[in-house]
Amino acid sequence: MKIVVCIKQVPDTTDVKIDPVTNTLVREGVPSIPNPYDMHALEMALQIKDKYGADVIAVSMGPPQAIDVLKKAVSLGADEAILLTDRVFAGADTWATSYALAGAIAKLNPDLVMCGKQAIDGDTAQVGPGIATRLGLTQLTYVVNFKNVDVEKKEIVVERKLEEGPETVAARLPALLTVLKEANEIRYASLPNLIKSVKLEPQVWDNKVLGLDPDLLGLKGSPTQVVKIFSPPLREGGKLISASEEEIVKIVDQLMPQIRSEASCAI
Numbered sequence: 116m117k118i119v120v121c122i123k124q125v126p127d128t129t130d131v132k133i134d135p136v137t138n139t140l141v142r143e144g145v146p147s148i149p150n151p152y153d154m155h156a157l158e159m160a161l162q163i164k165d166k167y168g169a170d171v172i173a174v175s176m177g178p179p180q181a182i183d184v185l186k187k188a189v190s191l192g193a194d195e196a197i198l199l200t201d202r203v204f205a206g207a208d209t210w211a212t213s214y215a216l217a218g219a220i221a222k223l224n225p226d227l228v229m230c231g232k233q234a235i236d237g238d239t240a241q242v243g244p245g246i247a248t249r250l251g252l253t254q255l256t257y258v259v260n261f262k263n264v265d266v267e268k269k270e271i272v273v274e275r276k277l278e279e280g281p282e283t284v285a286a287r288l289p290a291l292l293t294v295l296k297e298a299n300e301i302r303y304a305s306l307p308n309l310i311k312s313v314k315l316e317p318q319v320w321d322n323k324v325l326g327l328d329p330d331l332l333g334l335k336g337s338p339t340q341v342v343k344i345f346s347p348p349l350r351e352g353g354k355l356i357s358a359s360e361e362e363i364v365k366i367v368d369q370l371m372p373q374i375r376s377e378a379s380c381a382i
Contacts, residue, residue, distance in 0.1 A: 116169040116266045117225040118160045121216055121246070122188055123150040124181040125236040149184040152231025154191075156294040158301045159261060160229045161192045167264055170194045172223060176204055176215055182317060190304035190312035197223075201321035206334030209237070213245030215332055218325045221250060226266060228252065228291040243293040253290035259298045264288075 127148040160171050173188035175181045176199040185196035199219055207215065220228055228250075230243035240256075247254040260274040262283065269288040274281055276295060304312070322329060330336055358366050 116163075116167060116227070116264070117223065118163065118169050118171045118227045118229060119220050119223055119225040120153070120157045120160045120171060120173050120188065120193065120229045121231075121242070122153040122157065122173050122175045122184050123231075123234050123236075124148070124175060124177050124184045125150045125234055147180065147183065149187050150231055150234045150236075152233055152235070152294065152296060154187075154231070154301050155296050155298050156229040156231045156292070157188055157191060157193065158299045159258070159292070159294050160227070161302065162299065163227070163261060163264055164192070167266070169226075172197060172225070174199065174216065174219055174223075176200070176207075176212065176219075178205075182315075185317050186312040186315050189315050190309050191302060192305075192308055196315060196317035198317045198319050199321075199325070200319060201332075203322050203329050203332045203335075206337065207332065208337035208339045209239050209241040209245060210338055211332055211334075211336040213242050213249060214336065215325065215327060216242065217246045217249035218327045219320060220246060222325070226288050226290075227264075227271070228289070230291065230293045232257065232293045232295050240293070243291060247291035250289075250291075253286045253288070255284065255286055255290055256293045258292045258294050261292075 124147045127146040157171075157173065160169070163169055164171050171193045172195045173185050173193040174197045175184050179198075179200055181200065182198055185193075185198060189196055197219065199215060204215055228246060230246070232243075233240035234242070244254055244256065246252070255271075255273055255275065257275045257277065258273045259276045259281075262272040262274060264271045266288065270285055271288055271290055272283065272285045273292065274283050276297070322332065328336075356366060
């Protein structure tokens, strides 16, 4: 069995800055970490590997420094790592990102693709479903547990967390799963895997390897653009009124017209 895990490098900060020219995230000088949701997807892939046996391949698209998240994946137990890096990939939105990742995954032909539910820098939760749609994979989102994987029968059984409650569903392989944080606890790296990660020289694939349409990649291939990003202003605290029990009824009678007026203005 072959499992591909998509891992994104994201800024380790809430002070997000945008390039005023390209309207893309400024990553220079900002410390980066592996996307937390993706690490839980990796842990689920490793649990499947522990139980059934599998080759786990970590894939990340980004600048050369994204090798750090691949080293982290290998330190935890991933068998291989592939970095997708090319200037034509830069500035990609979720549409162009899913196109590039789908192109790489198609070359690997896995039984399972694992993604985090979303990335903490964009919060769109669109890339995983986008990959599944492009590749025609069975799509299982909001996964919190896998119950069984049968490669011979080409079937996987997972538990999903939905608003209405948990759902257990069986689906055909190959499939793509998006995983929630509550799915598991991330393991510690073993010494042999740490040593392996230090020596890691991942495969580096550019668009010469993928052979994708450059007009559909990066900023050029992104139909959505970030016009403005900002932190909303902090809400002011409500009014505090001190009153004795005798005064409460009188104060409520005075406040109700004001509350009704403000409520009607908000509609």
